[in-house]
Amino acid sequence: xxxxxxxxxxxxxxxxxxxxxxxxxxxxxxxxxxxxxxxxxxxxxxxxxxxxxxxxxxxxxxxxxxxxxxxxxxxxxxxxxxxxxxxxxxxxxxxxxxxxxxxxxxxxxxxxxx
Amino acid sequence: xxxxxxxxxxxxxxxxxxxxxxxxxxxxxxxxxxxxxxxxxxxxxxxxxxxxxxxxxxxxxxxxxxxxxxxxxxxxxxxxxxxxxxxxxxxxxxxxxxxxxxxxxxxxxxxxxxxxxxxxxxxxxxxxxxxxxxxxxxxxxxxxxxxxxxxxxxxxxxxxxxxxxxxxxxxxxxxxxxxxxxxxxxxxxxxxxxxxxxxxxxxxxxxxxxxxxxxxxxxxxxxxxxxxxxxxxxxxxxxxxxxxxxxxxxxxxxxxxxxxxxxxxxxxxxxxxxxxxxxxxxxxxxxxxxxxxxxxxxxxxxxxxxxxxxxxxxxxxxxxxxxxxxxxxxxxxxxxxxxxxxxxxxxxxxxxxxxxxxxxxxxxxxxxxxxxxxxxxxxxxxxxxxxxxxxxxxxxxxxxxxxxxxxxxxxxxxxxxxxxxxxxxxxxxxxxxxxxxxxxxxxxxxxxxxxxxxxxxxxxxxxxxxxxxxxxxxxxxxxxxxxxxxxxxxxxxxxxxxxxxxxxxxxxxxxxxxxxxxxxxxx
Numbered sequence: 001x002x003x004x005x006x007x008x009x010x011x012x013x014x015x016x017x018x019x020x021x022x023x024x025x026x027x028x029x030x031x032x033x034x035x036x037x038x039x040x041x042x043x044x045x046x047x048x049x050x051x052x053x054x055x056x057x058x059x060x061x062x063x064x065x066x067x068x069x070x071x072x073x074x075x076x077x078x079x080x081x082x083x084x085x086x087x088x089x090x091x092x093x094x095x096x097x098x099x100x101x102x103x104x105x106x107x108x109x110x111x112x113x114x
Numbered sequence: 115x116x117x118x119x120x121x122x123x124x125x126x127x128x129x130x131x132x133x134x135x136x137x138x139x140x141x142x143x144x145x146x147x148x149x150x151x152x153x154x155x156x157x158x159x160x161x162x163x164x165x166x167x168x169x170x171x172x173x174x175x176x177x178x179x180x181x182x183x184x185x186x187x188x189x190x191x192x193x194x195x196x197x198x199x200x201x202x203x204x205x206x207x208x209x210x211x212x213x214x215x216x217x218x219x220x221x222x223x224x225x226x227x228x229x230x231x232x233x234x235x236x237x238x239x240x241x242x243x244x245x246x247x248x249x250x251x252x253x254x255x256x257x258x259x260x261x262x263x264x265x266x267x268x269x270x271x272x273x274x275x276x277x278x279x280x281x282x283x284x285x286x287x288x289x290x291x292x293x294x295x296x297x298x299x300x301x302x303x304x305x306x307x308x309x310x311x312x313x314x315x316x317x318x319x320x321x322x323x324x325x326x327x328x329x330x331x332x333x334x335x336x337x338x339x340x341x342x343x344x345x346x347x348x349x350x351x352x353x354x355x356x357x358x359x360x361x362x363x364x365x366x367x368x369x370x371x372x373x374x375x376x377x378x379x380x381x382x383x384x385x386x387x388x389x390x391x392x393x394x395x396x397x398x399x400x401x402x403x404x405x406x407x408x409x410x411x412x413x414x415x416x417x418x419x420x421x422x423x424x425x426x427x428x429x430x431x432x433x434x435x436x437x438x439x440x441x442x443x444x445x446x447x448x449x450x451x452x453x454x455x456x457x458x459x460x461x462x463x464x465x466x467x468x469x470x471x472x473x474x475x476x477x478x479x480x481x482x483x484x485x486x487x488x489x490x491x492x493x494x495x496x497x498x499x500x501x502x503x504x505x506x507x508x509x510x511x512x513x514x515x516x517x518x519x520x521x522x523x524x525x526x527x528x529x530x531x532x533x534x535x536x537x538x539x540x541x542x543x544x545x546x547x548x549x550x551x552x553x554x555x556x557x558x559x560x561x562x563x564x565x566x567x568x569x570x571x572x573x574x575x576x577x578x579x580x581x582x583x584x585x586x587x588x589x590x591x592x593x594x595x596x597x598x599x600x601x602x603x604x605x606x607x608x609x610x611x612x613x614x615x616x617x618x619x620x621x622x623x624x625x626x627x628x629x630x631x632x633x634x635x636x637x
Contacts, residue, residue: 014307021300027292034299041306048314072313075261079306082268086299089272093279093292100285111286112360 006047013040027097027104031090038083045076121186123167124179124203127213128253131160135245139238146237150228153241157224160248164217171210172618176632178258179203189633196634198320204258204633207618211470212255212382214615215477218600219375220248226485226593227368230492234366240280247273247372254379258633260312260391261319263383264305267348270376271298278365278373290360297357301344308337308344321391322633325626330395338396341387342404348380351442352411355435359419362431363497367488370427371481374434378473381438385445385623393626394453402450409442410549413556421563425497426487429567430480433523436556437476443553444469444538447545448624458624461544466620467612468537474616475530475604479522482597486516489586489594490571499570506572508583513572515594520568522601524561530601533608 013036020033049072057067098104101111119126134156142149171177179186180202189198205213224244231240250273253266275298279291312334313319316327328334347354358377362370388401416436423429448466451457489512490505491497506513522529525536535557543550585591604611622628 030296034296034303037300037303041303041310044307044310048310069317071319072310075306075310075313078261078265082265082302085272086268086295086302089275090292090295090299093275093288093295096279096282096288097285097292100282100288109289111284112289112364 003052006043006050010040010044010047013037013043025105025107027094027106027109028091030106031087031094034090035083035087038079042076042079042083045072045079048072049076119163120166120170122179123163123170124177124205124256125181125186126163127160127167128203128249128256130163131156131245131249131252134160135242135249138241138245142238142241146232149237149241150232153224153245154228156245157221157248160252161217161221164213164252167205168210168214171205171207172614176204176206176622176629178633179205190635197318198323198633201262202258202320202633203256204322204629205256206629206632207622208382208386208470208620209255211474211615211619212379213252215378215474216248216251216255216375218596219371219477219481222593222596223368223371223481223485224593225596226371226488226590227366229587229589230368230488231366234281239276243273243276243280244369244372247277247376251376251379255382258321259319260309260321260324264302264309267305267380267383268298268302270379271295271302271348274298274361274369274373274376277369278361280369281364281366283364287364290357290364293357294361297347297354301347304340305344308340311337311340320633321386322630325391325393326630326634328392328395330392330397334392334395338387338392338401342384342401345380345384345387346408349377349384349438350412350435351408351438352415352435355412355416358435359423359428359431362434362484363425363427367427367484367491370431370484370488374480374484375477377434377438378441378477381441381473388449389452389623390626390629398449398452402446402448402452405442405446405449406549409439409444409446410552411439412436412442413439413553417556417559417563421559421566424499426490426499426502426567426571427484427497429499429563430483430487433560433563434476434480436560437472437480437523439556440535440538440553441469441472441476443542443549444472445623447542447549448620451545452624457545461541463617463620463624464537465541465545466623467616468534468541470619470623471534471537471608471612471616472531474611475522475534475601478597478600478604479519479529479531482515482594482601483519483523485590485594485597486512486519489590492590493583493586494580499567502571503574503580504572504576505580505583507576508580509572509585511591512586512594515598516568516572518598518601520561520564522605524564525557526561528602528605530605530608533605533612537612 017037054066054068057070141152250266250270275291275295279288281287350358420432444465448462451462522531525531
């Protein structure tokens with residue numbers, strides 16, 4: 001039960017993220033929702049990589065014992081970097097939209113709908 | 115030297131545009147011409163390496179390229195216990211076909227954009243993003259590793275969103291870019307969830323390795339649903355198509371032509387995952403029908419939304435959604451009969467060939483159409499169909515290219531759209547006649563819609579406000595000429611293309627065993 005706890009948190013975070021994206025009308029809050037959703041994947045990856053009693057896979061002066069596989073951490077790190085890039089781009093879009101339209105409410109950002 | 119290039123061609127294919135992308139702002143400091151020459155040199159090199167790689171694949175079978183190993187073909191190191199631990203590129207015939215499409219369209223649109231976008235004020239980041247987008251597509255179709263696919267998918271989303279928003283246009287282009295990036299990013303997160311689910315179960319990221327172990331457990335089903343959702347959204351299939359008209363219409367025309375290829379690369383990913391990663395382990399009838407229904411919805415909704423549009427690029431964007439439906443329909447029918455060898459060889463393979471041929475044809479004629487639309491907007495200054503008219507007197511070449519593109523998309527012989535659509539009609543009729551009839555009706559509506567566009571843009575007396583309008587500049591015409599020539603050549607000699615390019619690609623897609631054997635060896 002205790003070992004499965006992180007997976008419940010993953011699902012909870014993902015649901016919070018999706019709910020924020022679907023229910024909020026403020027663009028900045030929607031972008032935050034996307035970030036929360038991305039964090040839930042990161043947590044999922046890290047949890048998958050956890051082994052009880054495992055040590056970091058650094059061979060120099062290793063005390064012996066079970067080493068964890070570093071792949072999930074590499075994946076998480078990559079996703080964090082990608083997440084930073086996309087969040088930055090989304091937020092800069094939001095800034096331009098606020099400057100040009102004077103609002104960040106998605107109901108009012110509808111110049112393109114015909 | 116030559117041998118080294120041949121041996122490292124798959125890596126160079128991604129490396130050259132990546133390197134070129136990040137050097138172009140530096141070279142742009144010297145002068146605009148230096149940057150234009152640099153971009154042209156990079157895309158020419160990429161095209162040559164791409165064609166070389168495709169040639170190697172078509173003549174010598176699947177090419178494996180392993181990074182950091184003792185030999186570039188050593189996918190499984192001796193001490194790894196039979197697991198491909200390194201990053202590797204796997205190019206089979208389908209990937210090679212996608213590479214050919216990407217480099218030809220990429221080359222034409224870069225030529226075109228060198229003059230069409232020369233009026234823009236800040237071009238520092240423009241070509242960086244453009245080359246980055248081309249590199250990411252080449253990466254998506256070349257990789258043999260599902261996580262790498264995700265990384266290239268995200269690079270393509272970022273680069274494409276930046277380019278869609280490039281013009282700003284009082285915020286409207288940014289709005290389109292925001293929608294595109296939002297959809298792509300949520301799709302990307304779903305995709306990574308699916309990767310994590312698969313990795314958690316099988317401890318592998320290599321597509322071939324996963325394919326060998328995959329079980330079709332409930333978790334695998336969830337992963338497949340997440341991946342199909344992500345990629346269908348990214349390729350603009352109904353009901354996740356709402357970003358397509360905005361992004362396609364607001365992006366600079368050269369970018370739109372390339373965005374079509376980015377969408378096709380996502381489609382490639384969708385097919386790769388269904389056929390190669392899951393293969394016969396999934397319930398192919400159900401998933402096949404899901405893809406067929408996605409295709410049908412895209413065809414019908416796309417074309418009905420296209421008819422009332424007044425903006426030339428928005429109209430073409432809805433047609434792009436509708437044409438994507440044909441590819442999903444063709445390959446979906448192939449998937450639905452994948453397990454039944456008799457049906458597969460009687461019409462399933464033909465349907466897949468039609469779908470894959472349509473990917474190639476669509477990238478070419480849709481690219482051509484968006485480029486003609488760009489030329490018109492460049493000279494006239496408006497994209498509103500109601501304000502255009504009589505341009506046939508002034509822009510004869512553009513008109514000819516538009517006619518070629520429009521007849522190709524409507525599936526009129528002897529242009530290439532007919533060749534692929536005919537394969538789809540014929541084979542889908544054998545599967546289920548109703549689907550084939552719907553496909554034909556959609557084609558007729560497409561023709562009707564383009565007749566309307568042709569009439570309102572080119573026909574009628576020359577309008578006084580367009581007295582100053584001239585033919586498009588030469589580099590734009592050269593870019594369009596390449597694509598128009600390809601439309602005609604592949605329309606007149608479809609048998610040649612099907613036999614030498616399309617059929618090997620369709621067989622590579624259907625034959626999961628060959629892909630696994632190429633990567634994992636033996637068995």
